[in-house]
Amino acid sequence: MNLMKRHERQIKKVCDFIDSNLDGEFSLEQLSTVAASSKYHFHRIFKAFMGISAMQYVLLVRMKRASFRLAFESEFSVTDIAFEAQFESLEAFTRAFSRIFGQTPSQFRNQPEWCSWHSKYEYHPPITGESVMDVQIVDFEKREVALIEHKGSPRLVYETAAKFINWRKSTGLSPIKTSETFGIPHSDPSDTPDDEFQFDICGSHKGEVPENTYGIKSGTIPSGRCAMAIHKGSHDSIGDTVYHLYQKWLPDSKEELRDYPCYFRYLNFVHEVNECELLTEIYLPIK
Numbered sequence: 001m002n003l004m005k006r007h008e009r010q011i012k013k014v015c016d017f018i019d020s021n022l023d024g025e026f027s028l029e030q031l032s033t034v035a036a037s038s039k040y041h042f043h044r045i046f047k048a049f050m051g052i053s054a055m056q057y058v059l060l061v062r063m064k065r066a067s068f069r070l071a072f073e074s075e076f077s078v079t080d081i082a083f084e085a086q087f088e089s090l091e092a093f094t095r096a097f098s099r100i101f102g103q104t105p106s107q108f109r110n111q112p113e114w115c116s117w118h119s120k121y122e123y124h125p126p127i128t129g130e131s132v133m134d135v136q137i138v139d140f141e142k143r144e145v146a147l148i149e150h151k152g153s154p155r156l157v158y159e160t161a162a163k164f165i166n167w168r169k170s171t172g173l174s175p176i177k178t179s180e181t182f183g184i185p186h187s188d189p190s191d192t193p194d195d196e197f198q199f200d201i202c203g204s205h206k207g208e209v210p211e212n213t214y215g216i217k218s219g220t221i222p223s224g225r226c227a228m229a230i231h232k233g234s235h236d237s238i239g240d241t242v243y244h245l246y247q248k249w250l251p252d253s254k255e256e257l258r259d260y261p262c263y264f265r266y267l268n269f270v271h272e273v274n275e276c277e278l279l280t281e282i283y284l285p286i287k
Contacts, residue, residue: 008126010035010042011049015125018058019233019276022065023086026058050123060120061275062086063100066093067117068270070109071158072165078105118155121236133241135229135249140283142223145182145202146174146209148216154189157199164201167214174203176269182221184263190239224258226283231264234275238264238282245284258285 017034018026031054032042046054062085069081082093082105097105101117108117148167150160168174184200202219209218227249231241242262250257267279 007045007049010037011046012126014046014054015050015057016276018054018061019274022062022274023084025086026055028054049126052123057123059096060100063097064121065270065274066097066105067101067108067112070105071112071162073271074109078109081105112158114158115153115155124237133229133244133249135227135245135253137286138226138228138283140221140223140226140228140285143180143182143202143204143221144206145219145221146205146216147200147202147219148214150197150199150201152197153194154197154199157201160199161201163214164203164216167212167216168203171210171212173209174205176203180204181266181269182263183266184221184261186261188239221263222260224260225286227253227255227286228284229282230267231278231280231282232276233278235270235278235280238280241282245282250284255286258287260285 014031014035017031028043029039031046032039035042035045037045043054046057050057052060066081066085069076069084070078078093079090082090085093087093087096094104097103097108100120101108101113103113103116146167148160148164150157165176168176180203182200182202182204184202186198186200187196189197189199200219202221205218207218209216227245229241229245229249231238245262262282262284265281265283267281268277270278
């Protein structure tokens with residue numbers, strides 16, 4: 001194995017370890033042991049690959065979870081969120097959060113500036129190519145859904161998601177605990193101009209959707225054959241699994257695509273589990 005590949009595996013192993021143990025305590029010596037790397041060199045190797053230090057990565061991953069709590073879980077107090085993020089006081093959490101995101105936790109809770117927030121998470125842990133993807137052919141049954149169309153920058157999808165969540169909570173329709181939740185990207189966000197990007201957020205719901213001020217309406221996801229794979233981990237890296245289906249699985253399978261976009265079914269959510277434990281079914285419509 002060449003040196004670059006070895007370092008990539010070391011960094012990936014450390015990022016996975018941090019993501020899976022967010023409530024624990026970390027030290028550079030401990031993380032260098034996880035990486036099987038010299039403690040004298042590990043921190044420089046990590047920063048060279050990630051652009052941030054290992055301890056900055058720990059802080060940003062904890063702050064990411066805190067951000068989702070603030071934005072989507074009003075039942076959690078800011079103080080509770082501060083302690084969960086391993087801060088000893090609300091004041092220390094507020095200072096750190098404001099320094100990173102340019103908003104206090106309370107300001108972010110009331111009106112998150114998602115574009116600025118996304119700019120803090122432009123690092124990407126290495127992809128080592130070690131995982132073997134299990135792809136199944138399934139017959140997807142038609143779903144009646146309630147949906148909201150996000151049109152605009154992919155960085156503002158969470159803003160639209162918040163509207164959908166608020167509609168669910170205020171009406172009691174398509175309740176998140178007992179309904180399915182889907183996401184339908186109409187194009188690749190990485191190469192679509194912001195003003196042309198559309199992403200539909202859907203929840204299973206039978207019948208018409210009552211008139212509302214949130215922009216929620218009725219829709220359907222059609223039935224048909226699909227290739228289905230499960231993506232485990234952050235939604236930020238879901239494109240890696242999607243590209244594997246298109247670039248590797250599809251040519252090898254000899255299947256042909258249907259005229260409908262790929263779509264996702266979210267089996268759990270960031271407010272329920274750590275990012276590394278997220279499970280998302282990816283459906284690739286085929287003939």
